[in-house]
Amino acid sequence: MKLICTQNELNTHLSLVSRAVPSRPSHPVLANVLLNADEDSQQVSLTGFDLSLGVQTSFKGQVEEGGILTLPAKLLSDIVSRLPDGEIILDGEADETLVTLTCASGRYQVRGMGAEEYPELPTIADGQVAYLPIEALLEGLRGSLFATSSDETKQVLTGVHIAVDADGMEFAATDGHRLAVVETENLETEDKGGTDKAKFDVTVPGKALRELERMIQMNASAEPIAVRFDQGQLIVQWDNQRLTSRLLEGQYPNYRQLIPKQFSRQLTVDRRVFISALERIAVLADQKNSIVKLNLSVADQETVLSVDAQDVGSGRETVPSQISGEDLEIAFNVKYLLEGLKSFDTAEVQMQCNTSTSPSILTPLGSLKMTYLVMPVQVRS
Amino acid sequence: MDAIRKIIHIDMDAFYASVEQRDEPRYRGKPLVVGGLPQQRGVVAAASYEARKFGIHSAMPSRTAYQKCPTLIFVKPRFEVYHAVSRQIREIFHRYTDQVEPLALDEAYLDVTQNKQEKPSATLIAQEIKAQILQETGLTASAGISINKFLAKVASGFDKPNGLYLIPPDAAVAFVETLPIEKFHGIGQVTAARMHELGIHTGKDLKQWTELDLVAQFGKVGHYYYKIARAQDDRPVEPNRIRRSIGAENSFAEDLGDRTTILTELEQIAQLVLQRLTESKATARTLTLKVKYADYQQITRSRTLTTPIQDLETILKLTHELLAITEVDRRNVRLLGITLSNLTPNNSDIHYQQLTLSFKQGFTI
Numbered sequence: 001m002k003l004i005c006t007q008n009e010l011n012t013h014l015s016l017v018s019r020a021v022p023s024r025p026s027h028p029v030l031a032n033v034l035l036n037a038d039e040d041s042q043q044v045s046l047t048g049f050d051l052s053l054g055v056q057t058s059f060k061g062q063v064e065e066g067g068i069l070t071l072p073a074k075l076l077s078d079i080v081s082r083l084p085d086g087e088i089i090l091d092g093e094a095d096e097t098l099v100t101l102t103c104a105s106g107r108y109q110v111r112g113m114g115a116e117e118y119p120e121l122p123t124i125a126d127g128q129v130a131y132l133p134i135e136a137l138l139e140g141l142r143g144s145l146f147a148t149s150s151d152e153t154k155q156v157l158t159g160v161h162i163a164v165d166a167d168g169m170e171f172a173a174t175d176g177h178r179l180a181v182v183e184t185e186n187l188e189t190e191d192k193g194g195t196d197k198a199k200f201d202v203t204v205p206g207k208a209l210r211e212l213e214r215m216i217q218m219n220a221s222a223e224p225i226a227v228r229f230d231q232g233q234l235i236v237q238w239d240n241q242r243l244t245s246r247l248l249e250g251q252y253p254n255y256r257q258l259i260p261k262q263f264s265r266q267l268t269v270d271r272r273v274f275i276s277a278l279e280r281i282a283v284l285a286d287q288k289n290s291i292v293k294l295n296l297s298v299a300d301q302e303t304v305l306s307v308d309a310q311d312v313g314s315g316r317e318t319v320p321s322q323i324s325g326e327d328l329e330i331a332f333n334v335k336y337l338l339e340g341l342k343s344f345d346t347a348e349v350q351m352q353c354n355t356s357t358s359p360s361i362l363t364p365l366g367s368l369k370m371t372y373l374v375m376p377v378q379v380r381s
Numbered sequence: 382m383d384a385i386r387k388i389i390h391i392d393m394d395a396f397y398a399s400v401e402q403r404d405e406p407r408y409r410g411k412p413l414v415v416g417g418l419p420q421q422r423g424v425v426a427a428a429s430y431e432a433r434k435f436g437i438h439s440a441m442p443s444r445t446a447y448q449k450c451p452t453l454i455f456v457k458p459r460f461e462v463y464h465a466v467s468r469q470i471r472e473i474f475h476r477y478t479d480q481v482e483p484l485a486l487d488e489a490y491l492d493v494t495q496n497k498q499e500k501p502s503a504t505l506i507a508q509e510i511k512a513q514i515l516q517e518t519g520l521t522a523s524a525g526i527s528i529n530k531f532l533a534k535v536a537s538g539f540d541k542p543n544g545l546y547l548i549p550p551d552a553a554v555a556f557v558e559t560l561p562i563e564k565f566h567g568i569g570q571v572t573a574a575r576m577h578e579l580g581i582h583t584g585k586d587l588k589q590w591t592e593l594d595l596v597a598q599f600g601k602v603g604h605y606y607y608k609i610a611r612a613q614d615d616r617p618v619e620p621n622r623i624r625r626s627i628g629a630e631n632s633f634a635e636d637l638g639d640r641t642t643i644l645t646e647l648e649q650i651a652q653l654v655l656q657r658l659t660e661s662k663a664t665a666r667t668l669t670l671k672v673k674y675a676d677y678q679q680i681t682r683s684r685t686l687t688t689p690i691q692d693l694e695t696i697l698k699l700t701h702e703l704l705a706i707t708e709v710d711r712r713n714v715r716l717l718g719i720t721l722s723n724l725t726p727n728n729s730d731i732h733y734q735q736l737t738l739s740f741k742q743g744f745t746i
Contacts, residue, residue: 153684153703174738176737176740177736177737253738255740333687333735357736359738375735375738377733377734377735378734378735380734
């Protein structure tokens with residue numbers, strides 16, 4: 001094998017696949033990246049796979065002699081990331097796993113392993129395909145990923161539930177204390193198994209979707225992205241990149257029924273003003289229990305945010321608001337409010353509440369269809 | 382090196398049990414334990430001296446205690462009373478010094494090198510404190526007096542109950558040399574058994590080992606063993622030590638491989654941790670499960686809740702969930718532990734509770 005590419009390109013693509021390389025591999029070869037240099041197409045492809053998440057990416061290189069082998073991911077990226085700009089030559093003997101890396105300043109030899117034992121990324125023969133516009137996919141991910149549970153014992157709640165039907169897609173994530181739902185429209189679907197329009201719902205691990213978000217942002221393509229599903233796998237493919245992920249098993253909670261239809265209080269505030277005030281409050285709130293109290297005053301048309309961090313200090317902010325309904329005092333985890341508000345991209349947000357112990361809903365006014373439900377914190381003296 | 386310190390360790394005798402016997406004449410002179418009931422799989426929090434004769438000790442499952450002594454009296458803990466007594470004895474300590482480091486409700490270190498009454502004799506102070514405790518609370522305490530915390534603690538346990546023991550500075554090294562290693566504070570049964578296997582039976586044997594070898598053999602705690610074998614302990618008495626965590630752990634003489642046994646052990650540990658949590662009047666938000674496998678590899682797995690952890694049910698639920706992401710199904714276990722952290726004192730009148738979405742379909746959070 002012999003190929004020439006730039007340090008920049010190799011480094012960028014290595015860092016993408018490295019994120020799918022497990023830190024504690026169940027088999028030694030999984031600690032490696034699979035490197036495939038194809039002479040005919042002059043493409044170099046890299047693969048990382050932890051048996052659940054798989055990332056494959058390829059780029060143009062000058063392939064003088066094709067070949068395939070695996071190299072230790074961490075070692076390789078640690079070296080390549082420190083190499084100077086410019087061309088790199090990767091050179092390996094035909095049946096050897098020792099690769100020589102030559103750059104302007106020096107040369108390194110790295111011992112790898114054969115490619116025979118490296119597992120193939122899953123493929124889906126039958127199953128369903130949806131073609132998603134990039135923007136819609138990014139919106140869906142941005143608006144839901146933050147609300148997944150980071151607690152691995154919570155299984156399906158560590159993922160995002162994605163439902164697809166003829167009208168569009170719906171992304172949902174919840175950790176049990178808040179729920180984010182994003183609806184996107186307008187997509188083409190195709191079902192190889194039948195004539196009906198594709199209709200399915202799956203739960204995809206948050207980790208895989210975070211990688212997907214990162215990859216799409218780095219390499220934005222104008223073309224819609226093909227998303228394939230079957231019983232156990234998700235495969236996303238675009239341009240020269242592919243991401244595969246095992247799906248999370250188990251029934252996702254029926255979240256629709258949790259969203260109240262009617263509210264007795266409603267307020268509209270400037271999103272940035274609200275965020276800045278909450279961020280200042282959070283400085284003190286984070287010292288203690290992260291709780292912020294909101295006092296909605298209909299008469300004054302303002303919301304008073306306050307924090308009382310026992311033994312540390314207290315704070316108070318007033319945010320002008322359009323309030324209808326009745327006055328209310330309600331408390332939240334300030335982090336939950338901030339994460340939701342930051343995922344919106346509108347100038348104004350609407351907040352709807354009933355009582356101090358029932359779910360409240362935040363929605364961006366205009367633009368995307370997003371519903372963010374937050375459970376309050378109950379305060380008892 | 383600074384001037385020689387004067388450290389007193391005061392330890393109430395069978396504290397909870399003695400309080401119960403003080404308040405209920407019918408309990409006096411009888412084997413009694415404070416703790417959970419055997420039928421509720423409780424654990425012993427404290428055993429009276431009469432109960433100890435049957436081999437009953439704290440942290441033992443109440444069932445086992447009952448089997449050892451069928452006439453045993455079980456009393457539910459009354460933490461408010463213990464707290465009140467604890468405040469009384471701490472107030473007595475502060476008559477002598479503000480350098481008081483409470484270790485539990487019934488135990489504290491005092492540094493009386495400088496003291497409010499300018500008494501030169503630490504032994505005299507210890508005698509006075511014991512007398513005042515007896516007069517004002519009707520309970521007995523044991524006192525150990527020496528030049529550092531380690532020796533003071535060993536000394537207070539030397540002559541229990543109602544004891545007073547002094548290890549003078551010039552006798553410290555010789556005292557430790559003759560001390561059987563199972564009497565060393567910080568060396569538990571399992572470590573003691575391992576030391577015996579290595580031919581270490583007394584402080585003198587322990588002293589033969591280099592610091593490097595002790596660390597290689599026992600890990601970080603080896604540094605501490607090296608020092609105490611030489612009667613050295615420079616830890617200061619810390620009056621404002623803030624408790625950041627509450628925990629309990631148990632190492633097993635024989636590695637555990639069976640899931641049911643592991644769960645039973647964890648339940649006992651959970652009971653102890655809960656008792657300590659209640660005793661310290663706090664709630665926690667984070668639970669950490671510690672597992673040491675047979676090959677000494679140690680892992681911890683934690684979870685943090687938005688709601689306070691304050692009951693056995695929650696502790697057990699979290700423990701089981703965390704156990705599911707360990708390798709106990711495939712690897713034998715030599716130590717299990719549960720620690721609660723992220724503590725909030727209970728003295729606040731306001732309670733906050735993060736509310737949870739109510740999923741249907743049997744979905745629980």
